[in-house]
Amino acid sequence: MGTIKVGIIGAGRIGKIHIENLQRQGNAEVVAVSDPFADEALRQWAAERGIRTVTKDAAEWMDDPAIQAVFICSPTDTHVPFIKLAAAAGKHIFCEKPISMEVSQTAEALEAVKAAGVQLQVGFNRRFDHNFKRIKEIVSSGEIGQPHIVKITSRDPSPPGESYIRSSGGIFMDMMIHDFDMARYVSGEEAVTISAVGSVLVDPVFEQCGDVDTAVVTIQFASGAIGIIDNSRKAVYGYDQRVEVFGSGGAVGVNNDYPNTAEIHTEDGVRRDNPLHFFLERYNEAYADEARQFIACLAEGRQVPVNGEDGMQAELMACAAAESLRLGRPVPVKLSIAAE
Template sequence: METVKQTLKIGMIGAGRIGKLHAENLVSLDQVELKAISDIYVDKVIDWAKKIGIKITTKDYMDILNDPEIDAVYICSPTNTHAQMIKEAAEAGKHIFCEKPISFSAEETFEALKIVEQYGVKLQVGFNRRFDHNFKKVHDTVKNDVIGDPHIVKITSRDPEPPPAEYIKASGGLFMDMAIHDFDIARYVTGSEVEEVYVQGASLVDPVFKHYGDVDTAIITLKFENGAIGVIDNSRKAVYGYDQRVEVFGSKGSVSIQNDHPNTAEISTIQGVYRDKPQYFFLERYKDAYVVETKEFIYSLLQDSPLVCTGNDGYQAELIAKAAKESLELGKPIKIEQLKSEIMNS
């Protein structure tokens, strides 16, 4: 396929922790110019922006959307701003990378995706785990029929420590904030849509979660359209580090991945056998995945090739999160198709 453009000019909306990470990855690429960045607290990031070579800093993100030179935008602002910004960016003809989730409302996401389709721009959602070497190996193994038809999917996803109360209050809850990555990975590694969700959850780590109507511990059971059954276990506190494991068991075998460690050394003495704890948190564990994620997005724009993680992938994960929340509240399994019908008819 012929190259559409040789270079891209990018605008960044939001310069918090994740925005800065993406910005620093972007400026390392030869075919990209990160021209502008906006943040409502722009005064706090001006020096950092100048240091990495960003020419324009502004408080108003519309300055980026109105710039005819900018080809694409990264939306790394708070989740409650994403859907509106996606619509405005699409209307401005900008391609879009948006951090997960697209919104806290599957209905809002559905409307935003209609605008994206209407204006014919690309939208990639920031499910960085798809670009991790371990998860991609599981995906490729299943896709290449090495283990046959998937029968059982097991996903363990546990954070090393709970977030602060202010974050919990505005996070959208465990299913939308944390487990949404696992919902995406479940679809990604099986190649199948989820059709039913059932949840058991509890507040066992800290009463602050219950105070905000959330849970910190959950077992989520999934039924897939291809017949497979999945189980996800989540916790907000694994004292030994960031626990990220997956197994897919199939008709011809299984594939599993374990945690990444700072090194592979194993020390054996009379006292016992020891090795380092897993990588501590997502910025360490998925450092390389974030780089690959950005490279793949830029490649897709330059080559006009398909995205690895689309707006629809974001929408499907949000539907599962919505079903999980309803299942916990109602104490029964929730059908995804029913949620889709309600959204499309609303």
Template sequence: MLKIGLLGAGRIGQVHAVNIAANPRSALVAVSDVNADAAAALAARFGAEARATEAILSDPAIDAVLIATSTDTHSSLIEAATAAGKAVLCEKPVDLSLARAEACLKAAEATGKPVMIGFNRRFDPNFAAMKAAANAGEIGKAELLSITSFDPAPPPVSYIKVSGGLFRDMMIHDFDMANFIMGATPVAVHAVGTSIVNPEIGAAGDVDTAVVTLSYADGRIGVIRNSRRAVYGYDQRVELLGSEGLLSAENVLENTVTRATAAGVSSAKPTYFFLERYMAAYAAEWEAFVSAVLDDAPVPVSLADGVAALRVAEAATRSAQTGQTVAL
């Protein structure tokens, strides 16, 4: 039984708490948060204790920690937890600074403790099936990857100001998905971004609509499209064209009913946001982490993977700011 300390009792921390408690091989022992009341409430829901972060990290009875705190704390907490002998699952991104993330990678690797980064989309059943089909050679050699990721509505501008920007905060999921599906990192990145959804986002120094082109050493191409606004729901699609066919992972809809009348054919909208869309992926992600720690299985999304995605995000940010293609 893996005994877990949860750092962070916000929205994503609550999602992880459910999966920790539901897994027969893990138990939620303690919860910490800068908001003591939030930590106490979440701990009470699952029969855990609310403790200070330092108390969780220093407790030898706790085997692993799940880091669901604000991004600016991730690197420091990964370093402290691994130094204390804990296995770690940390939400993305590793850090807002690539240099800081690389330093964290070096420090964590020196401890030998497993660290997994929470790119949960790799564990989505649809995307995982696409990856398996591509690996099996079902469409020959992959040539062109297209990823669409549109949020239903933009977050508050107050969040935008501390998020690190669309490329590090939102599109980083898609950079990791591209690395995952293509089995390689790109050699060049070209990005275009604008703030047409909400001018206040632009005034805060960020973009809300962006397209990135990824170029690979063997000539393959990836295209990622992001928008902070899709009024019809959470649009999450991936398409992979190969030399012998096409793989497509479509949206998960609110229901599977199709209406066909004289007026036309219609279906339900995509699920509204990430909690509904990726709940199964979060559970599968947690099971993969438990297996990595208890069964000594490979960590499926390593800290190095997290740094690799951030490296692409940094390049995209520079490209969007300068208008130039950035080599990696």
């Protein structure tokens, strides 16, 4: 296939990250960008990067036969319409997570993808993090045996603003969805039952939005293995992203990434700098790698590494967690969209 020509839908922060990452690869060319707020500044930004087509509506360039793939980086509520549009146009699709906040809509999107015979990769960027990849490798190698307990800590350095919270879909769909995917990724297993507890301890605005800011979820996997995820919207010391898998033959765990390895010894104790502050710093390389893998898979005709079913399963887990929190009891995870 040689170079893959790509169109980008949504030129916000994450859209621009993908553009810059794609331009650093040898085998991708960004040829078009759309954004409803496209203005002269965006046009100039794009021109400096050799991108000539900048539109408000992706439909204007979607039928360009030179374009083989699109990146959907627009707000979540537009993902499904854009997936249908791109699939109908025969484009391969990279879509940010979650596909949608309604599994029925996600199912429709996956149906469209399947019918069109195109590939869909979901933006679970953490699978491409150097630390979590190493966990996956170790678990897959069998060195630590059968997974028994999977522990995931995921805490943000500071909460988002109220408007973001209101439209976020809640902590499980917005934040913990990454961890649901991680739990599946590192364990290689599917969730059967999910039990959630949650509290508002960081900021009362979460309660006003019908959300929680602190949440713990327990997952029972088919094998009997148990998963634990803890989320907080505010860790004052910075982004806390750790995973541990304990198995019959041992355990593997990863610590956070730090900006340097310096240890400072004074009369007051031994000190090091805080972890990398947030996702842009921590997952910088992971964003580049997920785009690289997507393009490489298309170029070589291979299956993309995180597909629509992966997106669906994480959403089903998020829905179960939300329901468990509401009902105050464990809730079964629907095993597939067919069960919908």
